[in-house]
Amino acid sequence: MDLTYSEEDQAFRAEVRGWLEEHLTGEWAALKGLGGAGRDHEAHEERVAWNRLLAEHGWTCLGWPEEYGGRGLSLAQQVIFHEEYARADAPGRVNHLGEELLGPTLIAFGTDEQKARFLPKIAAVEELWAQGYSEPNAGSDLANVQTRARLDGDDWVVDGQKVWTSNAHLSHWAFVLCRTEPGSQRHHGLSFLLVPLDQEGVDVRPIEQLTGGSEFNEVFFTGARTAADLVVGEPGDGWRVAMALLGFERGVSVLGQVVGFARELDGVVALARENGAIDDPVLRDRLAGLKVELAVMRFQALRGLAADDAASPSIFKLVWAGWHKRLGEAAMDVAGPAGLTALPGTEDEPYRLDRWQRLFLFSRSDTIYGGSDEVQRNILAERVLGLPREPKGA
Template sequence: MDMGYSAADEAFRADVRAFLEDHLAGEWKALRGLGGPGRDHEALDERLEWNRFLAREGWTCVGWPTEHGGRGLSLWQQVVFHEEYARANAPATVNHLGEQLLGPTLIAFGTDAQRERFLPRIRDVEELWAQGYSEPNAGSDLANVQTRARLSDDGSQWVIDGQKVWTSNAHFSQWVFVVARTEPGSQRHQGLSFLLVPLDQAGVEVRPIEQLTGGSEFNEVFFTGAVTDADLVVGEVGKGWGVAMGLLGFERGVSTLGQVVGFQRELALVCDRARANGSIDDPVLRDRLASLQAELTVMRANGIRGLSAVTGGEDSAAGGGAGSIFKIVWANWHQRLGEVAMDVMAADGLLQVPHDRGAAGYELDELQRLFLFARADTIYGGSDEVQKNILAERVLGLPREPKGA
């Protein structure tokens, strides 16, 4: 495929860049770089206001169709937007799960009433969403979920009981999309439903999980007789697995290419530190840094080529497993970057600066935070093992792994 940008795309890039340069100044200037991985606790209220400002200016939901309130940008224009947003070191948005995951899922699988009810509030950042997938005994093995939902006696509500864990953003969201077992006695992928559940109710308890990096992006969520309206099931009852997989297809969509720009910035930071402390003179370390740069360049090209062959909402086997391949590649590359960063810091990587802010009681260096958070890259969003099984079984057609092996 042609990896170049058209004149129209470059003109669009100039518009995006000018907008961000103009507005990431003054009252918003201090937000640059805040809220990235492992730093979701930073300036949450201020980043929420920034996100709402973007909405008012028409810069949220840029890939949504215009009939659903988006800008209807082409694939290349979406790549441009996310790359320029990352290149400007703009603050991490607060509405990612609603804008990039649930919104497109409702467009693809939801009812007209559901789209009318939720899409405008997602676009305007009036309601925030959490993801209720993983459970204590069903992390990577999502088909093993045990959270149950049943219809009330009068059929007006779903009644939900169970526990979710690693629930991103539940501590400040108003809603959560939940995969629950709605057919008693069903197993694995069968009998699951995709429910939209309000978090502000007596039957829901949210417990933030403190991370090594000092924040609490993830949460435990307990459902004890929690309720949601009977019509807030996306897709058919008992057929929620397809909806859940469609959402994961959106999760690994074009917005992930913006990560590559962030990775480039992190790699440059590691190189700067190596020059400052003299470790760049080590030929082995210098070779590792050069390899990371070359791999990053190839990663971006392959990511664009692979994802361009996938329609939003298709599952992980689409495009020859493009989403799974990209996830494996970037997650392992990022972990290696963190390991090289610690080698560059040497003994300094073991030191912490005490302070009185935050639950952790210490201040992490940016490279320390990179190393610690990157350890989770090969687990969250679909573990390496699951991605490799998808590629082996569903793309290459190899025999399924024996149970209990």
């Protein structure tokens, strides 16, 4: 793994940094630090406008081939962009599921008509997407999907329920894994459908979280319709498409995530210096350990991107989720008694949390969403180490 950057890469870093310094000013400066995991409710419309400005200047879909509206940038340059974006404390991006997941999946499996219909609007941030995978009895066990779809003339008719659907209440479309072959089981007979959410047969119900936000949703499909040609890949081949999409999930943006973690850690250390908690040798040792672990995490992420092996995504998910959870716990210990008291609320908001309380509460979910720790360990055990599969019901 070569960790050096070429002169071209360094020039690209300067270009990204310069553009962000020039444009994150005036009205846009107020968006710094807003959005992100657990905070997607913050200034959503304003962040959509910011993301459309990024699109106008060619800062979306950096890794997509140019023929599909991307820039075809190298892996190193994509990493550079995400690192500089995080260092600038730029607002959380609103189009991750469309740009980083669905877009590459359509490029790999979609028809020419599907690519022409959807890719330009994803690149321009004109249509936002949600992921219709998890269900009440099919979260970690995705092959147990029960949402069904049947062909009715020129349409698929969808019935079922999805849950933990991030930002469905803010999205225009969802890519939905459905069972389209009656009597099929497990990963057989599934199809990957593109379903519009603004229709009578779709009911989106936000789930209120401890953090005060509602970025997760329940989505009920009752006779919802989508065109027959909006199946990605062949009908019944949805499992292969769905798994390919998950392969795109932990791409170059994870390096920006690490930079964001570093900023959070620096903030916790600054709070410890301010309130004297840094004088506690045990707590100081914990903070030092978190800093060392973060440096190792970055190298692990870089190695995983360079190697493109089966183990790296699961290893990295385990590492960063556990690390972030421990950071939230350390933040509460640094805050001391003040961390136990919420800020006064309003009529519409019973209580308000500071950034460290929100970090602590939301990071509890890090080891669950996107594939729980248990699932990641099973993947490593079975697919990498070749150990026997976990017994059913265990």
